[in-house]
Amino acid sequence: MELQQLQDLMERTYGRRDRERGMTAGVAWLTEEVGELAQSLRKGNRETQAHEFADVLAWTASLANQAGVDLTEAMHRYREGCPACGAIPCHCE
């Protein structure tokens, strides 16, 4: 799945409702899902972890849609290597 497809899918599925709720609500939901992911990484299994990773990606994409940010363009920050040291693999201390 392309990052653009991820954003399009979230737009079609939740776009209107998420915009009505607003970005502050979206930040709260993303935070909730990150908490659930953290718990699943501590004591869940692969299936529950995959579920929570998907929910984190879903809310990240929904917020990007609301903010007008293209995630593919955003990831250019990492395409040439670590943004801090410029290397692959990263050479930062």
Next chain:
Amino acid sequence: MELQQLQDLMERTYGRRDRERGMTAGVAWLTEEVGELAQSLRKGNRETQAHEFADVLAWTASLANQAGVDLTEAMHRYREGCPACGAIPCHCE
């Protein structure tokens, strides 16, 4: 960028070091980046927001690599519509 490419890029750039630090450290870093994203959505501009979205995706992908979760497979949860109501657009209350 495909989700698999995102995971591969993070593996090549940070995989060994992130695994040495472990998932608990990764969860802390992801949480930090979600906080920076929240702040940028409140008072940042499009450029700083794109930066923070990329960092959230980067840590999410790094943790998925460590957990052995394929993000493309994980997103199947959303491919047929909202996981709760099964519809596109979502019909949940």
